[in-house]
Amino acid sequence: MLIICKKCGSRKAKFREACKNCGYKPKSDHEIAEAVLLSDVWFIYTGLSKTDAKGQVLLLQEQIRNKTYVSSDSEIQKARKYLSDLAKEEWWVLLRVLRFLSPLFLIILIAGIIFCVRNCT
Numbered sequence: 849m850l851i852i853c854k855k856c857g858s859r860k861a862k863f864r865e866a867c868k869n870c871g872y873k874p875k876s877d878h879e880i881a882e883a884v885l886l887s888d889v890w891f892i893y894t895g896l897s898k899t900d901a902k903g904q905v906l907l908l909q910e911q912i913r914n915k916t917y918v919s920s921d922s923e924i925q926k927a928r929k930y931l932s933d934l935a936k937e938e939w940w941v942l943l944r945v946l947r948f949l950s951p952l953f954l955i956i957l958i959a960g961i962i963f964c965v966r967n968c969t
């Protein structure tokens with residue numbers, strides 16, 4: 849994942865992470881959405897190839913360093929929707945994992961009860 853800092857254009861690894869160069873850390877949903885817009889993940893999501901997405905981010909990095917970068921509110925809205933969709937997606941994955949594991953839990957529970965009945969009385 850390639851993400852760049854909104855303030856100085858340095859690379860970082862996570863949207864919410866503080867920049868190692870200037871210390872800027874996105875906190876509000878708005879600021880995190882801005883960080884999303886400055887990542888290759890976003891450009892891949894909008895349909896670009898990995899290489900083109902990287903190229904776009906490097907272009908934005910140039911703009912940030914030249915102080916010509918301006919974020920657009922409509923883009924930020926789109927990124928916020930993307931983030932909320934992503935959060936929903938994570939919940940679905942968790943639910944699916946739990947559903948997959950539930951028979952296993954049931955077996956452990958039953959084995960535990962049998963063990964307890966035999967040994968605890």
Ligand SMILES: [Zn+2]
Pocket residue numbers: 853854855856857858867868869870871872
């Ligand atoms: Zn920075």
